[in-house]
Amino acid sequence: MSKQSDKLWQPNACILCSLNCGIEVNIKNRHLINIRGDKKNPKSHGYVCQKASRLNYYQNHTSRLTHPLRRKRDGAYEKISWDTAIQEIAQKLVELRTKHGGHSIAYYGGGGQGNHLNGSYSTSLRAALKTPYFYNSLAQEKTGDFWVNGKLFGRQSCHVAEDVENSDFVIIIGTNPWQAHGIPQARKTIRTLAKDPTRTLVVIDPRRTETADLADVHLQVKPGTDAFLLAAMLGVIVQEGREDNDFLNTHTKEALQLIDQLKAIPVDEFIHKTGLDLELVKEVARGFSATQHGCIRADLGIQQSLHSTLNSYLEKLLFLITGNFGKPGTNNLHTQFLPLIGHSNDPEHGGISTRVTQMRAIAGLFPPNILPNEINNDHPERIRALIVDSHNPILTAADSNAYEEAFSKLELSVVIDVANTETARLADYVLPAQTQFEKWEATFFTLEFPINYFHLRRPVLKPEGDTLPEPEIYRRILVAMGDLPDKFPFLSLIAKIDRRVPFLRIFPTSLNILITLRPKWKKLIPIILYSTLGKYLPEKAKSAALLWAASLLYVKRYRNAVARRGRKNKFLQLSEDLFRDIIKNHSGVIISHHNYDEVWQLVLHPNNKIHIEIPELISQIDALRFENTHDNRQDFPFVLAAGERRSYNANQIYRDPAWRKKEFEGALKIHPDDATVLGLQDGVKAVCESQKDSIIVYIQKDKSIQRGFVSLPHGYGSEHPDATTEFIQHGPKINKLTSLKHCDPISKTPFHKYIPVRIYAL
Numbered sequence: 024m025s026k027q028s029d030k031l032w033q034p035n036a037c038i039l040c041s042l043n044c045g046i047e048v049n050i051k052n053r054h055l056i057n058i059r060g061d062k063k064n065p066k067s068h069g070y071v072c073q074k075a076s077r078l079n080y081y082q083n084h085t086s087r088l089t090h091p092l093r094r095k096r097d098g099a100y101e102k103i104s105w106d107t108a109i110q111e112i113a114q115k116l117v118e119l120r121t122k123h124g125g126h127s128i129a130y131y132g133g134g135g136q137g138n139h140l141n142g143s144y145s146t147s148l149r150a151a152l153k154t155p156y157f158y159n160s161l162a163q164e165k166t167g168d169f170w171v172n173g174k175l176f177g178r179q180s181c182h183v184a185e186d187v188e189n190s191d192f193v194i195i196i197g198t199n200p201w202q203a204h205g206i207p208q209a210r211k212t213i214r215t216l217a218k219d220p221t222r223t224l225v226v227i228d229p230r231r232t233e234t235a236d237l238a239d240v241h242l243q244v245k246p247g248t249d250a251f252l253l254a255a256m257l258g259v260i261v262q263e264g265r266e267d268n269d270f271l272n273t274h275t276k277e278a279l280q281l282i283d284q285l286k287a288i289p290v291d292e293f294i295h296k297t298g299l300d301l302e303l304v305k306e307v308a309r310g311f312s313a314t315q316h317g318c319i320r321a322d323l324g325i326q327q328s329l330h331s332t333l334n335s336y337l338e339k340l341l342f343l344i345t346g347n348f349g350k351p352g353t354n355n356l357h358t359q360f361l362p363l364i365g366h367s368n369d370p371e372h373g374g375i376s377t378r379v380t381q382m383r384a385i386a387g388l389f390p391p392n393i394l395p396n397e398i399n400n401d402h403p404e405r406i407r408a409l410i411v412d413s414h415n416p417i418l419t420a421a422d423s424n425a426y427e428e429a430f431s432k433l434e435l436s437v438v439i440d441v442a443n444t445e446t447a448r449l450a451d452y453v454l455p456a457q458t459q460f461e462k463w464e465a466t467f468f469t470l471e472f473p474i475n476y477f478h479l480r481r482p483v484l485k486p487e488g489d490t491l492p493e494p495e496i497y498r499r500i501l502v503a504m505g506d507l508p509d510k511f512p513f514l515s516l517i518a519k520i521d522r523r524v525p526f527l528r529i530f531p532t533s534l535n536i537l538i539t540l541r542p543k544w545k546k547l548i549p550i551i552l553y554s555t556l557g558k559y560l561p562e563k564a565k566s567a568a569l570l571w572a573a574s575l576l577y578v579k580r581y582r583n584a585v586a587r588r589g590r591k592n593k594f595l596q597l598s599e600d601l602f603r604d605i606i607k608n609h610s611g612v613i614i615s616h617h618n619y620d621e622v623w624q625l626v627l628h629p630n631n632k633i634h635i636e637i638p639e640l641i642s643q644i645d646a647l648r649f650e651n652t653h654d655n656r657q658d659f660p661f662v663l664a665a666g667e668r669r670s671y672n673a674n675q676i677y678r679d680p681a682w683r684k685k686e687f688e689g690a691l692k693i694h695p696d697d698a699t700v701l702g703l704q705d706g707v708k709a710v711c712e713s714q715k716d717s718i719i720v721y722i723q724k725d726k727s728i729q730r731g732f733v734s735l736p737h738g739y740g741s742e743h744p745d746a747t748t749e750f751i752q753h754g755p756k757i758n759k760l761t762s763l764k765h766c767d768p769i770s771k772t773p774f775h776k777y778i779p780v781r782i783y784a785l
């Protein structure tokens with residue numbers, strides 16, 4: 024290829040899943056006409072899956088928002104100016120904050136698979152609103168896991184990575200990396216693992232997934248019985264004396280009660296409940312305890328099913344009691360460049376709870392499963408205003424009908440999105456954001472150990488219409504609310520000088536003085552950075568200002584690991600060197616290189632010991648013995664996994680159905696024998712009904728699914744305008760079937776993979 028055409032390829036990243044693989048795009052007339060993997064990306068090395076090549080469908084489609092909108096009395100929307108929108112929204116927010124307190128306002132957003140860099144400035148918005156209510160989709164999948172991490176490792180922000188690539192015994196439970204990824208270069212990694220006769224791959228999934236097809240052992244468990252399976256495996260290990268006592272003695276706090284509990288597990292009885300072969304399960308448990316380099320990769324199949332928080336505990340116990348932690352090829356803790364999540368104390372230790380349903384925060388987040396009940400009542404301290412940012416809860420949170428009703432009760436609803444979503448079409452104000460290809464963007468999913476990466480992306484397109492990046496939207500709201508001045512002339516001047524002579528450190532010093540004088544602004548620092556330092560960053564990378572602070576904090580915590588990446592400019596401070604490197608390299612950079620010894624510093628309990636006993640969950644292990652698994656579900660005989668990841672879904676990020684090359688309907692997978700009993704042919708329409716509602720689905724006979732179990736895809740059901748501009752629904756709206764109450768008692772994460780349903784001909 025000639026030098027000239029080489030220049031047409033611009034580095035960026037795929038925004039469809041947490042991997043954010045590096046891509047190169049070739050643009051013509053505002054269209055992403057070619058997309059390929061970016062070989063220079065130090066994490067993904069050119070890897071992409073089939074979904075990335077369709078990214079133009081995210082950028083260009085007929086539901087794109089280009090102007091601020093306000094809902095009129097008759098329900099129709101009118102275009103308004105940014106000034107009007109911001110003034111009216113700010114006025115209402117101030118009114119609510121003054122009259123009812125910050126508790127009357129909730130924020131649902133801050134980034135999903137993307138929009139992390141811009142969304143992270145929302146901490147300033149929430150601080151100014153004085154609201155503790157930060158709702159996010161992570162709290163409908165991972166907060167049970169985070170809560171367990173908090174107990175085990177000291178903080179809920181301690182997060183576990185899995186080194187599948189270097190592992191010789193991998194257990195994949197409740198996830199299908201072939202479709203969902205979740206581990207770097209998933210298909211390549213899984214294929215290499217499967218081909219190697221010296222390494223073992225075990226998949227635990229009620230469906231014979233593409234990943235299960237490649238596995239050495241597929242434990243085709245009965246849906247919802249993983250707690251029994253995992254407890255039984257732990258029982259086998261402890262009862263046969265196979266636990267790693269050296270590891271436990273050195274690295275964990277005493278665990279007598281736990282060991283006693285595991286010794287008492289009725290292994291055979293538990294395995295029987297899972298529908299699996301007794302000896303096969305025992306062999307897997309023995310194999311995993313024998314290896315020195317085993318790891319477990321888990322996801323929604325256990326986190327969004329029965330016992331989800333308990334499942335997360337048992338899964339972690341399995342790698343901990345076998346000592347598969349803190350070494351290559353095992354599970355490890357990892358660092359985070361800008362912490363994606365925080366820590367919340369339990370209510371009994373001073374943590375906050377919501378005013379209406381008394382729900383605790385976990386990792387600083389509140390679960391979507393409680394939100395409609397926090398809004399839809401006449402409690403004096405109910406939520407009255409909601410700001411939704413880069414989420415589409417009307418389709419993606421449990422119980423769409425309850426959400427729709429709750430929206431109608433709000434005194435103010437604002438949606439910030441790039442597209443006119445189902446949620447936007449219920450809001451009082453709709454604010455159009457720039458897409459992730461029109462603004463500086465990065466992901467805060469820095470989930471790797473021992474080497475960690477960060478990728479700041481430069482915009483590849485000019486912003487469409489009258490759109491703004493989120494930090495600018497928040498900044499304007501803060502200014503209109505009277506919480507921040509429009510300009511910081513003095514600090515801006517200092518920032519300008521600081522960028523020329525950073526070693527003088529005049530900007531951090533001045534910022535410190537400002538915050539000492541104005542302590543109220545401490546939590547608004549992100550927006551202050553954006554307004555000052557941001558203006559003087561190279562290539563107008565204004566939104567990258569926060570990364571300057573992130574670099575400082577990261578170096579403060581992990582100095583040696585950052586130093587090991589090698590100095591690019593040894594005259595600069597380490598953090599300044601890291602920051603500049605990030606801004607300069609548009610294909611991503613390595614930010615830290617850890618030693619395995621350093622894993623223990625990431626355990627934040629005193630003496631860096633893991634507190635392996637969690638009394639609340641040990642009692643749940645005990646309770647399993649008395650649990651009745653013979654469901655009395657005659658009315659709803661099937662278990663529906665509501666939300667499978669397939670080739671043609673990508674959350675609700677793609678809205679135009681034309682992105683799909685096949686699987687247009689998002690059909691219900693059902694075992695052929697079950698379909699025959701119900702008299703349903705392949706391809707026909709049928710009704711899928713839960714206790715909440717019913718939807719129409721297309722039938723797809725599929726032998727990969729076990730009898731009694733059915734599956735519908737995630738990411739369908741969006742309404743997209745056709746040529747006549749009428750909104751037409753494409754595929755099932757699965758969350759019509761799900762319920763707010765069907766969720767974990769501790770974390771309120773929904774049991775979406777275990778929805779009792781009945782199916783009948785239309």
Ligand SMILES: Nc1nc2c(c(=O)[nH]1)N[C@H]1C(S)=C(S)[C@@H](COP(=O)(O)OP(=O)(O)OC[C@H]3O[C@@H](n4cnc5c(=O)[nH]c(N)nc54)[C@H](O)[C@@H]3O)O[C@H]1N2
Pocket residue numbers: 039040041136164196197198199200202203204205227228229230232244245246247248249322323324325328664666667668669670671672673674737738776
């Ligand atoms: N193609 C595609 N990829 C995606 C996404 C997408 O929308 N599309 N979304 C991204 C996001 S946000 C996430 S969180 C991840 C989720 O990634 P995954 O968790 O891998 O996705 P799912 O397909 O929802 O569920 C995983 C598996 O759980 C199995 N399962 C269902 N019930 C049970 C059970 O009771 N026990 C066990 N052991 N397994 C069960 C299902 O059969 C399925 O194979 O995917 C990410 N990647």
Ligand SMILES: Nc1nc2c(c(=O)[nH]1)N[C@H]1C(S)=C(S)[C@@H](COP(=O)(O)OP(=O)(O)OC[C@H]3O[C@@H](n4cnc5c(=O)[nH]c(N)nc54)[C@H](O)[C@@H]3O)O[C@H]1N2
Pocket residue numbers: 135136137138160161163164323327412413414415416418419420421439440441442444456457458459493665666667673674675676737757758761775
């Ligand atoms: N039944 C069931 N429900 C589920 C799941 C399931 O498996 N089953 N999975 C759950 C999981 S794991 C997740 S993560 C959630 C995902 O659901 P959500 O958290 O709602 O996120 P997305 O579907 O990714 O929607 C992202 C929204 O952000 C918008 N957007 C894209 N780029 C930008 C941007 O730069 N700025 C702004 N402001 N907006 C932008 C998109 O247009 C879209 O409307 O769904 C959950 N819901």
Ligand code: SF4
Pocket residue numbers: 037038039040041042043044070071072073074075204
């Ligand atoms: S969807 Fe595919 S290409 Fe995009 S980030 Fe995920 S794995 Fe990479």
Ligand SMILES: [Mo]
Pocket residue numbers: 160164
């Ligand atoms: Mo997710």
